[in-house]
Amino acid sequence: MHKIIRLAVVMIICGLTMINLSVSQTMDDPVKKEALRTIDQKAQLLIDVSDKIWEYAEIALMEYQSSELLEEVLEKEGFRVEKDVADLPTAFVATFGSGNPVIGILAEYDALPGLSQDSTPFKKVLEEEGNGQGCGHNLFGAGSLGAALALKQVMEKHAIQGTLKLYGCPAEEDVGGKLYMARAGLFDDLDACLAWHPDYETSVDVDSGQAVDDLRVEFFGKTAHAAFDPWMGNSALDAAETMTFGVNLLREHVKPSVRIHYVITDGGKVPNIVPEYAKVWIWVRDLDRDGVKAVVERVEKIVEGAAIATGTTHKIHYEGSYHEMLINRKGSEIMQKNLEKIGPITYTEEEILYAQKIQKEAGIDEKGMVVNIEKLKEPEKYPEGGSTDVAEVSWITPTIHLSITCAPHGIPWHSWAVVASSKHPIGYKGMFLAAKVMAATALDLLRSPDVLEEMKKEFDEKRKGYTYKSGISPDQKPPVRIKRKS
Ligand SMILES: [Zn+2]
Incomplete structure (x- = not known):
């Protein structure tokens, strides 16, 4: 705690660079280092994108402004963007590069209904019956964007062979956009896929969920x-x-x-x-x-x-x-190494106080932020309850999933407290760490065919001959509420 506060003082003096220095970087690989620096350089852009998606707060299949914003940034940065994919007007696939290997990164951006909330450490509704980013998907979307932009930059500069695909996945909270994207075969050509999610702890996920x-x-x-x-x-x-x-x-x-x-x-x-x-x-x-x-x-x-x-x-x-998630242990180990080298996050005294205020309001232990990185665990026999449409992707290609601290420890998820934290430096710092860990891990996969081969072998062994079957019928249409505005 004292160490954190001392560091915090240094960061306050550093002003804007506080955000850039928030993640310690003991990375020795020069290409990875460059990717991490790119994310630092793009910090303001990522915050702007994240904040806009937070303000739009669009619920499942209504994420027109959020998806358009991400598409616009990606096009401007030189990605080829395919819009309106899999019968989902707010889904997209942004591609850079060509040939093998093909690495995917998932992005989400939908909000939750009725959770309108300001970024204050206490309950303050911004708009009666408005929506809010109660799962931190604004950070999820912008963080994945950060990883993709950094990767493109280093792939180009160092002539790294391969294709990078950023998937704009709508409606995670309701409907399950990836279910339709998987049925449409959009993940079929991937050699591996990476995803993350905001949390109040930091770990590479090894549990399969439900x-x-x-x-x-x-x-x-x-x-x-x-x-x-x-x-x-x-x-x-x-x-x-x-x-x-x-x-x-x-x-x-x-x-x-x-x-x-x-x-x-x-x-x-x-x-x-x-x-x-x-x-x-x-x-x-x-x-x-x-x-x-x-x-x-x-x-x-x-x-x-x-x-x-x-x-x-x-x-x-x-x-x-x-489906339940099909965990890829080899991929998780690779990501864990990067996470340990890049993290952990440090917080300013102000940020810790903000977190504690939220915890007090929520009536829970005022622990502040959890900074430590969990060791790679063995999977639990009975994992925590919950399901995700990321699991669909995990049965099509080896998938690695990361949880990063973006909110005060122990707060109820899908609540005003998450909405507040998702437009605050504690959220941004998690977003940067996620972007960096995903970029570094993707670089390992792009440059090491052996690693991909091992991941693929494990994937095939665990699938036991099963090939992905969609949980929806071939003719089922997603419940799109309104068409894209022209
Ligand atoms: Zn979520």
Whole structure:
């Protein structure tokens, strides 16, 4: 702590360069060093892009301004940008270079609904019912952009052979843009892919998370007056309740790794009308696709039974499913080495105080920021709950994933506190570290065919002959709300 504060004083004196010096650089590879310097030089551009995406705060499939901004910067910097890919108007692929190897970097930028918040260390809504970057995707998008820009610069200067692709991936929070991008084959030519995510700890991720199925169940009944002639009706709400009762009984008979959660999104309008329509939105998660499938088959039977019992009919909509992440240990080791050489982040006293204020407001331990870099762990038998559409990519090409501290330790994620931190130096510093670690790791992959070969071998062994199957049907269209403005 004292050491951090001493360093902080030096940084305050340094003024603007504070941001550039925020990540210690013990990197000995001259090409990597140059890439890291490029990110420092582009610090202001990355902050500007990140802040704009934060201000736009566009939710899933509405990220028109955010994607256009990233596309514009990439085009200006000499990338070939393919827009409106995979039926997603806010998705893009930006390419530089040619030939093999082909390395991908993922970028996200969607916000969350109803989380409007200023960058203050206390709750302050900016716009009633507005949106906010409660998952830090503004940093995610700009950080990945930083890595791509730095890589292009050194690839060009040192004639490094290969192709670099930055993927603009919309709608991570809802819909799952990568699900559609994967189905369209956009990741098929990659030799490896890199991604990161803001967090309140720093580590290379070794846990596979959870596979998930997203189902919407509709029940159709018959309406009647609930007091005058209820015997004429068949309640769709009764069917929904019978279904959820059955699902709750099922919980006793599933493996401890299974998670089931639902909401009744439509259960009728008023009590004196027997509801003719009801809708249940349900997610089933487990450690892998097979586990999810087994539980979903039970849920399907319960739905069928609920409809029979209540004299209603039903329809199940399969909205999508994610795989669990396929971890690539070799790739993770390469990234860990770069992370340890480039990090950890140091913070000013002011920044630590800001973090502690947020923690006080959130009613949690006022620990400030976590600076240490976690060692590369062995995967947990029961990983933390949660799923990501990055997992789709991980079954198509060896994928390496990084979490970087961008917010005060222990704060609730998807909350005002993340929105606040994502437009603050504590967020920016995480973004720079992520950009640097991804750039350095990509350089290892571009320049070492042996490493890529090893990653590929591990990938093939772990896939056990499985080739990626999309969790959505070939004709399913993404629920695009509005078309791109002309
Ligand atoms: Zn996120």
